[in-house]
Each structure stands twice: as C-alpha cells, then as structure tokens.
Amino acid sequence: xxxxxxxIKNMTMAYGDFVIQRDLDFTINRGDIFIIMGGSGCGKxxxxxxLIGLQHPAKGDVFYGEESLxxxxxxxxxxxxQRTGVLFQTGALxxxxxxxxxxxxxxxxxxxxxxxxxxxxxxxxxxxxxxxxFEDYYPSEISGGMQKRAGLARAMALDPEILFVDEPSAGLDxxxxxxxxxLIRSLRDNLGATIVMVTHELASIFAIGTNSVFLDPETxxxxxxxxxxxxxxxxxxxxxxRFLTRGETESRTENATENQETCDL
Amino acid sequence: xxxxxxxxxxxxxxxSRKENALEAAIVGDWVLDAEIPDLEAVLAQLGEGTDIKxxxxxxxxxxxxxxxxxxxLIRLIDYGAKQGIxxxxxxxxxxxxxxxxxxxxxxxxxxARRQEIRTPWLEVIGQxxxxxxxxxxxxxxxxxxxxxxxxxxxxxxxxxRWVDLWTYIQDCGPSxxxxxxxxxxxxxxxxxxxxxxxxxxxxxQIYIADLVGLGMTREMGGLMTAIIMSGRTGAAYAAQLGTMxxxxxxxxxxxxxxxPMEFLVLPRILxxxxxxxLLCLYADLMGIVGGALVTVNxxxxxxxxxxxxxxxxxxxxxxxxxxxxxxxxxxxxxxSGCMRGMQCGRSASAVGDxxxxxxxxxxxxxxIADSLMTVMCNRLGI
Numbered sequence: 001x002x003x004x005x006x007x008i009k010n011m012t013m014a015y016g017d018f019v020i021q022r023d024l025d026f027t028i029n030r031g032d033i034f035i036i037m038g039g040s041g042c043g044k045x046x047x048x049x050x051l052i053g054l055q056h057p058a059k060g061d062v063f064y065g066e067e068s069l070x071x072x073x074x075x076x077x078x079x080x081x082q083r084t085g086v087l088f089q090t091g092a093l094x095x096x097x098x099x100x101x102x103x104x105x106x107x108x109x110x111x112x113x114x115x116x117x118x119x120x121x122x123x124x125x126x127x128x129x130x131x132x133x134f135e136d137y138y139p140s141e142i143s144g145g146m147q148k149r150a151g152l153a154r155a156m157a158l159d160p161e162i163l164f165v166d167e168p169s170a171g172l173d174x175x176x177x178x179x180x181x182x183l184i185r186s187l188r189d190n191l192g193a194t195i196v197m198v199t200h201e202l203a204s205i206f207a208i209g210t211n212s213v214f215l216d217p218e219t220x221x222x223x224x225x226x227x228x229x230x231x232x233x234x235x236x237x238x239x240x241x242r243f244l245t246r247g248e249t250e251s252r253t254e255n256a257t258e259n260q261e262t263c264d265l
Numbered sequence: 266x267x268x269x270x271x272x273x274x275x276x277x278x279x280x281s282r283k284e285n286a287l288e289a290a291i292v293g294d295w296v297l298d299a300e301i302p303d304l305e306a307v308l309a310q311l312g313e314g315t316d317i318k319x320x321x322x323x324x325x326x327x328x329x330x331x332x333x334x335x336x337x338l339i340r341l342i343d344y345g346a347k348q349g350i351x352x353x354x355x356x357x358x359x360x361x362x363x364x365x366x367x368x369x370x371x372x373x374x375x376x377a378r379r380q381e382i383r384t385p386w387l388e389v390i391g392q393x394x395x396x397x398x399x400x401x402x403x404x405x406x407x408x409x410x411x412x413x414x415x416x417x418x419x420x421x422x423x424x425x426r427w428v429d430l431w432t433y434i435q436d437c438g439p440s441x442x443x444x445x446x447x448x449x450x451x452x453x454x455x456x457x458x459x460x461x462x463x464x465x466x467x468x469x470q471i472y473i474a475d476l477v478g479l480g481m482t483r484e485m486g487g488l489m490t491a492i493i494m495s496g497r498t499g500a501a502y503a504a505q506l507g508t509m510x511x512x513x514x515x516x517x518x519x520x521x522x523x524x525p526m527e528f529l530v531l532p533r534i535l536x537x538x539x540x541x542x543l544l545c546l547y548a549d550l551m552g553i554v555g556g557a558l559v560t561v562n563x564x565x566x567x568x569x570x571x572x573x574x575x576x577x578x579x580x581x582x583x584x585x586x587x588x589x590x591x592x593x594x595x596x597x598x599x600x601s602g603c604m605r606g607m608q609c610g611r612s613a614s615a616v617g618d619x620x621x622x623x624x625x626x627x628x629x630x631x632x633i634a635d636s637l638m639t640v641m642c643n644r645l646g647i
Contacts, residue, residue: 095612111297120336127339128364130371133378140612159297159331183367190363 004065005030005162005194006051011060013046020046023221024060026213033188033195033208035228038215039243044198045089045166047215051196052164053081064162082110085155086164090171091147093139099126099150100135106157125153129183145176149183156187163187165197169204177201181208202246206232214240274328278302278337280310286319287311289341292326295334304337311341311348320345321353335364407604411534414526418535423527433536437498441544444493449481449548452489453555456480461564470564474574477556482583486549488635490541491594495627499602502533503623506606507616515607525607534599541595542588549587582647590638594631601626 006028013020020043028034036044049055051062053069062069064080072080093102103122107113113121126132129149139147148168155163165184169177185208188195199205205212205228212231214224216239224231224240232244276293287310295301311317320341327334338354338361345352354362384392417423460476506529509515515525553575560566605623609615 096614113297117333117336120340121332124332124336124339124368127368127371127373130367132368132371132373134374136379138612140610140615186363186367190360190367192360 003030004028005032006196007063008051009061009063011050011062012058013043013050013055014058019058019220021215021220021222022059024213026222026225028194028196029211030194031188031192032211033185033197035205035209035212036196036198036215037200037205037212037228037243039200039217042215042217044200044215048164048166048196048198052084052086053077082158083160084162084164085158085160087148087151087155087166087168089166091139091144091151093147093150093154095139098136098138099131099142099153102139102150103154103157106154110158121157125157126150128156128187129153145172145180148172148180152180152183156191159191160193162194162196165195165199167199167201168197169199169201174203177204178207184208200243202244205244214243275299276301276328276334278304278307280307282317285316286321287317288321288323290323290326291334294328295330295337297331297333299333301333301337304340307341308344311345311350315348315350317350319351319353322356324357327358330358330361335361335368338365339368403608404604407607408600410526411530411600411603414524414531417524417527418531423531424523425528425532430532430536433533434540436501437494437536438540438544441494441497442547444497445490445544445548446551448489448493449486449551450555450558452485453477453481453552454559456485456552457556457559461559465564470560470566471570471574473556473560473564473566474571475578477560478553478575478579479583481552481556482549482579482587484587484635484639486552487545487587487591487594488631490544490548490591491598491631491635492628494537494541494544494595495598495601495631496624498537499598499623499627500620502599502602503606503609503619504616506530506603507609507619510607510609511611511613511616530599530603530607533603534596537595537599538592541591541598545588545591546584549584586638586642586647590635593634593638597630597634598627601630 004027008024008026008028011024012022013024024047036047038044046055050057051069057070061071064083067076067080069077069080093099094105097105100119100122103125104118107118107121123132123135126134129152131146131149131153134142134146134150139150142150152165155165163184168180168184172180181204184195184197187193197204197209209228212225212228213222214231215221216223218239223237224235228244231240235241235244274293276291276295276299279290279292281288281290287307289307293299311320338357342352342354342365354365357365414423456477457473460473461470464470464472464476506515509529515529518525518528557568557571560571561568602623605619605626609619
C-alpha cells in the first residue's frame, strides 16, 4: 500500500514572473487520500492543474510512478493522464450532452466497446454515484450536488488509478458533502484507487484524509505535510494550527479528540 | 503503474449445479478490453421454469477486474431478482461487494427515468405554432418594456452608468470601423463593376457614378452596415447578456434594485442608435471611394468627372433616407440581440443558441424593415 504513486520533485509554479509556490517536494502513495490544503489563493487549484497536465511547471517535475509527466512527449503524457480522472469544482459536465453521453464520452473515445456495453457501463457508473435512472437528463436539469456526483461518475468512467478531486464539498450542504466524502472514500477502498483532493473543508480533511500537504501563501511554499490528524496534534507551526482549528487555537485539544471520535465511527 | 501490456488471462464464467443452487465460477481477468463470454447461457439456466433457487459465485480464479465485471454482475443480479432467485454475493471479493452495495444503496427514483415519447406530426406542427405565438408575445412584451425604460430615460429617471454607454459606443463604433471600411469599399467596387459592364455597352460609363452613389447612399451603405453590426454587435450583446444570465448577474442586479432593462438594455440600444447613422455615412463614403477606384482605373473616367457626377446625382434626401433606415436597423439589431440575451437559458449551449438566434432574428428584421421602407419611399415619391 505504500508504493509511491505520484512524486512531486522540486517544483515551482509561476504565472510569468509571479511565483505562486516554490520548492514543492512531496510523495503521494498508492491508496492514499491525499489532501492539498491551504488558505484561499495559496495555489491549491494551480497545483492540481500542474498535476493533471493542464499547466506547465516553471521548474521541477511531476512523476507518475517512475515516469516523468513534463519530460514526456505529448503522446506519452496522454497515455499517463488516461489513467487519471478529474472531478472539477463545478462538475464541468458538458451542458449540451445528457448525463449518459457525458459519462460515455471518455469510454467511446478510449476504448473499442460496443454501444450496448457502453450503455451498461454508464448505467453502472451512474448507479454507483446514486444517479440511477438519470441517464437522459441534461446537467442543467439536476441540482448542483447531483451535477457533482455525475462529474464523479464521468471522472471514474475509465476506472482511473488516480482520481483528482477539486473542492468536492464546495457549494454542498453538510449532509450532501458528507455523503460525497463517504462515496469518495468507499470508492478508494473498493477500487484501490488513489485520491488527490484539493479542499479547505476541515470536516472532509479530518474525516477522510490520510496524508496531506499544507501550502502557505505568504512564504509561497509548503510548510507542513503528513496526516491531518497528526498535524493537528503535533504541528508546532501556528499557521497550520490556526487553519486546522479555524483560528480557535485554544480548542485544539478538544477538537483533536472530537475528530478522533468521529473518525473512529 | 508501468504495467501496460500484460497478457490478460481469458475470462470465463462456468456454471455448475449443486442441488437447487447454481454456482457461477468467474475465471480470468475481467478488464475492459477483454473478450467476454456470452452471459446468455447463464441467464438461460436462470430463465423461465427453472427450479434454481439460489445463485452463488466462486471467484477463486478471478484475476484483475474492473467495470466490465461489475456490469455483468449487475446484469446477473438484476435478472435473478426479477426471477425471484436468491443471489448470494457474500463470496465475492470485498471490493466488489462494496461497489455493489453502493450501486444498490440509492434505489432508482420512481419516475426519474424518461421514456421516449413519439409525438404525432400534427402535434409537432401545433407545438411549432404555439412557439411562434409565444415568441411574438415575448417580442411584444420586450418592446413594451424597452419603451417604458425609454420613457423613464426621457423623464430622467432611468438608472444606468453613463460610463457603460461610452464603452458600448466605443465597442460598436470606432472598433467596427476596419470591417465596415473593408466591406463597404468592396460593395462599392462590386456595384461599379456590375453597372459598368452594362453601361459601357452604351458608352455611358460616366453614369457608374450615379449608380454607385445612389445605390450606396439609399440602400447598400445602410444595409451592409446593419448586417455587419448584426453579426458583430447583436451577437455580442446576446452573448454578454446570456452569460450574465448564466452567472446570475442579472438576478443580482434585480435584488440590488436595478431594473435590468434600464441598466443593461437601454445603454446598449442607445449606443447602437447613436452610432449606426454615423457608421452608415462612413460606409456611404467608402462605397463611393470604391466605385471611384474602379471607374477611374478601368473605364476612362477622370476622378474630377466622377466626383462631379456623383455630386449632381445624389441629393440630401438620398442621404437622409439611408441614414434613417440605418438608425431603424440599429434599433432592430439592439432589440433582437438584447432580447435573445435576456431570454437566454442557464447553460453554456444556451448562450450559443442565444447568439445564433440574435443574428438570425436581427437579419430577418432588417430585411423585412428594409423592404417595407423601400416600398414606402417609392409610394411617397422620395
């Protein structure tokens, strides 16, 4: 379970001369639910863009297993990225297609399955995220939470080894957010996939995160990494503690035990 | 991670009877690109008139698996459930059990699935008629609302930002000059060529000036400007307002107490009404220049002669008619662009539809209005 799945080596991210984050060095292990956290505007989503091949790093590289993502030619990069799935913040479903067509899109593109089989897989994926029977709906006809789950179904269409998730609980009510967290965790457990999640929802971070990295917008680098619960209990960095306790530093110990309890459930 | 090309063990499903239970042994690698065995044989055993009461699985020889196996299992389970057979999934690997419980965790919502309904052709025609009726109703409502906001403007009560008006004027005026120059120059050129071929037969090349001058000022200058602006500005208006609709910006304005018709639509319409006559005048000039280029270079008429003839041929009335028409076109373009934008749905494709339909509506309106006005001018003798 501890084979490195994704390694970020000495990476610097920048828009032109404007550096977002520098000297990022961390490893994501297979089977992890890896949390990328930090305050607003620290470059969490930008980091995700670099990991999924949408943005070129200013320096350094990303390794999928042993393979470099950014040294590779276009074709190799496509092949590497085909083993990943991405759930975007708002679902990013194509609005001119039904849910079934959205989920079927990557399958028809990358496999040679017949249309009947694709239909079965699409129904299975939609049922998996609790959207059985919604095949013929357009994204605009369903709620935001459902759009997000449909986005998850599309991200998982090709049984990815790594699933990237951008702010899964943003814009969802706490119950739906928790259900989505549970769904992501059980998908990890049952499919053996690795999850990389960008979020600043403390509830999610403590509930499902097994490893994490904390990005700081002021020093423009990562200032902590490790299991979120361990960070909360052991970190000596005031910024990390302030983030993990929502600024209520004195409640640190209570919070830690409380979270421990909820997680044991 | 680097394992890409492994030879998959062929996947099989073997069934064996054990009293009234059927054991399905799943063998091999069940991955998406594998050749899968036909399930019909298994399904047939579970079919009508069978005395099988239970279906159990054996997965000792199962290799890798993914969505393919899952879909097949779901098919078996659903079929079994329909036949009243007890399906025992407890011998399946933990991962598969977990996924299955997820799949069946949320039962399909009753009534969610959509049946494809065939509409009879009479209904299709009827629906089309109703749509046209509703569309024209919406058009009248929109014109009425625009009139109300213009009335508010007259009373000095319309609320919009004057800086917006200047931005729109900049957008639809000076920024449109290059394309208007190009098109009008070429239209003038074409008019001159078309006319010259006929007029040269009679040695009457000098009258190319009349043809181009009258053609541009009365008709083509305004019409071409209107068509350019419909594609350029009308579509832009629809897309801008449509995107604002998608982002709930229009709702935000309403809650802040702004009337979207005044705040968004009025300045856009004003900008086009103010700018279109000027653009038309400019297009007239460019058309005449285009005509002069052809006539002077190819048909033995001097520039002075050409200009003199042009001055004699066109009168103030011709200019006024052209400019008036163009102002009317401006209103129509702005109306259709803003109307489609405000009616836009809330998805990305709806914005595209709005822009398309703004241009189509705009051009239809322009051509109809132009015909009407030309007939009227003819009847009135101007």
